[in-house]
Amino acid sequence: MSKEIKIEKKVLSENERLAAELRNKMVLNGVLSLNIVSSPGAGKTSLLENTLSDLKDEFKIAVVAGDVQTENDANRLIKAGGEWVRPLVTGGSCHLDARMISRALKNLDLKKLDLLIIENVGNLVCPSSYDLGEYMKVVVISVPEGDDKPLKYPGMFKRSGVMIVNKTDLLGTSDFSMKEVKKNARSINSDLDIIETSCSTGEGIEEWYGWLRKHIRRVRKKSV
Amino acid sequence: MSKEIKIEKKVLSENERLAAELRNKMVLNGVLSLNIVSSPGAGKTSLLENTLSDLKDEFKIAVVAGDVQTENDANRLIKAGGEWVRPLVTGGSCHLDARMISRALKNLDLKKLDLLIIENVGNLVCPSSYDLGEYMKVVVISVPEGDDKPLKYPGMFKRSGVMIVNKTDLLGTSDFSMKEVKKNARSINSDLDIIETSCSTGEGIEEWYGWLRKHIRRVRKKSV
Numbered sequence: 483m484s485k486e487i488k489i490e491k492k493v494l495s496e497n498e499r500l501a502a503e504l505r506n507k508m509v510l511n512g513v514l515s516l517n518i519v520s521s522p523g524a525g526k527t528s529l530l531e532n533t534l535s536d537l538k539d540e541f542k543i544a545v546v547a548g549d550v551q552t553e554n555d556a557n558r559l560i561k562a563g564g565e566w567v568r569p570l571v572t573g574g575s576c577h578l579d580a581r582m583i584s585r586a587l588k589n590l591d592l593k594k595l596d597l598l599i600i601e602n603v604g605n606l607v608c609p610s611s612y613d614l615g616e617y618m619k620v621v622v623i624s625v626p627e628g629d630d631k632p633l634k635y636p637g638m639f640k641r642s643g644v645m646i647v648n649k650t651d652l653l654g655t656s657d658f659s660m661k662e663v664k665k666n667a668r669s670i671n672s673d674l675d676i677i678e679t680s681c682s683t684g685e686g687i688e689e690w691y692g693w694l695r696k697h698i699r700r701v702r703k704k705s706v
Numbered sequence: 707m708s709k710e711i712k713i714e715k716k717v718l719s720e721n722e723r724l725a726a727e728l729r730n731k732m733v734l735n736g737v738l739s740l741n742i743v744s745s746p747g748a749g750k751t752s753l754l755e756n757t758l759s760d761l762k763d764e765f766k767i768a769v770v771a772g773d774v775q776t777e778n779d780a781n782r783l784i785k786a787g788g789e790w791v792r793p794l795v796t797g798g799s800c801h802l803d804a805r806m807i808s809r810a811l812k813n814l815d816l817k818k819l820d821l822l823i824i825e826n827v828g829n830l831v832c833p834s835s836y837d838l839g840e841y842m843k844v845v846v847i848s849v850p851e852g853d854d855k856p857l858k859y860p861g862m863f864k865r866s867g868v869m870i871v872n873k874t875d876l877l878g879t880s881d882f883s884m885k886e887v888k889k890n891a892r893s894i895n896s897d898l899d900i901i902e903t904s905c906s907t908g909e910g911i912e913e914w915y916g917w918l919r920k921h922i923r924r925v926r927k928k929s930v
Contacts, residue, residue: 521746522830522859523851550831552857574861576800576831604858605831606746607774607800626850626873627747633776634828635746637798649850652879656906682880 497612500580504587504615511592512705514698515600517616519638521631522604524624525648527555528681529690530599531562537691538563541596541698546570546586548578548603555601566590577608580615596698610637617701618643625652629663636670644675644693651680721836724804728811728839735816736929738922739824741840743862745855746828748848749872751779752905753914754823755786761915762787765820765922770794770810772802772827779825790814801832804839820922834861841925842867849876853887860894868899868917875904 508515518526527547534543544566547556556569568586570578583600600616602609610619621642623631626649632639639645645667653660660678667674677693679686732739742750751771758767768790771780780793792810794802807824824840826833834843845866847855850873856863863869869891877884884902891898901917903910 521828521851522855523745523848549858551860552854554854554857574831576829603831604745605800605829607798607827607829608832624747624850626848626876627745630776630778631746633778634773636775652850652876655876655879 494611497580500584501613501615504580504583505617507592508598508615508617509701509704511595512702513592513595513598514694514701515598515614515616516618516620517600517602517609517614518620518622519602519606519609519642520604520622521606521624521627524604524622524627525681526601526604526622527558529622529646529648529679530559530564530601532681532684532687533599533691533694534559534562534564536687537694538565542594543597543599544568544587544590544595545599545601546578546583547601548572548582550574550576550603572603576603576605577612578602578614579612583614597694606631606635606638610635610641617697620644620646622646622648623663624649625658626656628656629658629660629666632663632667632670639667639670639674642671642674644677646690647676647678649680649682650678650685651682718835721804724808725837725839728804728807729841731816732822732839732841733925733928735819736926737816737819737822738918738925739822739838739840741824741826741833741838741843742846743826743830743833743843743866744828744846745830745848745851748828748846748851749905750825750828750846751782753846753870753872753903754783754788754825756905756908756911757823757915757918758783758786758788760911761918762789766818767821767823768792768811768814768819769823769825770802770807771825772796772806774798774800774827796827800827800829801836802826802838803836807838820926821918830855830859830862834859834865841921844868844870846870846872847887848873849882850880852880853882853884853890856887856891856894863891863894863898866895866898868901870914871900871902873904873906874902874909875906
């Protein structure tokens, strides 16, 4: 078992090295890079469909759409107006890593880019351990999943900068409490920004865009 | 990388050996052993609350409730009438393995037992690779997650014997199609039993109990 742990450590530190390289490239080019994580079916792709459709004239956006199997998400995002969308099929692996991202970005001109969005595999556990060189992790949870998720998957909420509570149109269909989910999330990470959205009704989507604009400006100011 | 793969193989084959031991014990004692898997928040615990509350006088049931963090699920199941419920907190790990189950069952008298239910960590990817010595995997998906999940996480649907489509009370709140989810699931695994349930309205719960009774009888007949 000790051998397994050593090699696991080595793999992770190689990942960190590659992630640091990626982060450096993004900062130098003034690109905001986000790693979107959630359970399967929380609404990552729907949120990105809205984002691409509404902001594609305002910003140059690239998306890497990760999935265990199928390129369905990437196809949905291209239909929504995504100009540069790459599917990244892991073929069984439960997370994306920095090497996969490096390869996926090979032919992308970062100089012209404002925003890189990486849609991770739907999984609240493993992706929390892999730095993809992002500026920030965005964790999406949805109302039907229940308000206890931050307590049960603390790693992901600890390592994210913003929590999007999606499918607010389903409030009232279960015992989910918005107050409770915020309390639970902030007990894990008191600095977490929180945005409530519904991709069906459009509620909160403008607030999400405001958040994106603010952080795109921040990253630009830091850039050389 | 080749070293990593070799050790991964060794860990998995050690897991298979322990799983085979567990399976043998269950068969000898006529115990139906189920490994319940799903995304976070699909309703595994709610389904088990109903099951324990309604069937506790009919069958001797034991539950191992796995979670990355918190013993909340185990506490809910004890409140629902569970006589033998053990929390299994992985502390970060994304799946349960056969060694954890062996340890958790140490003081359980299998001779008196009819049904062992293992509630896995909420994760549609990693738990599919770990045999826990179960008779069958039960995959729970819920209506709000979307009807594409079997295509995107095929490993889990391939290795399960029954799919429970939960939260049918939310049909109509999204573009989820029951026909589509069944078609997608059966394209991955044509032998899959499918049961539609709602833990809120009670719809389909009796069908689930019928399924349990049938398989408890089957396992008893095989037992020595």
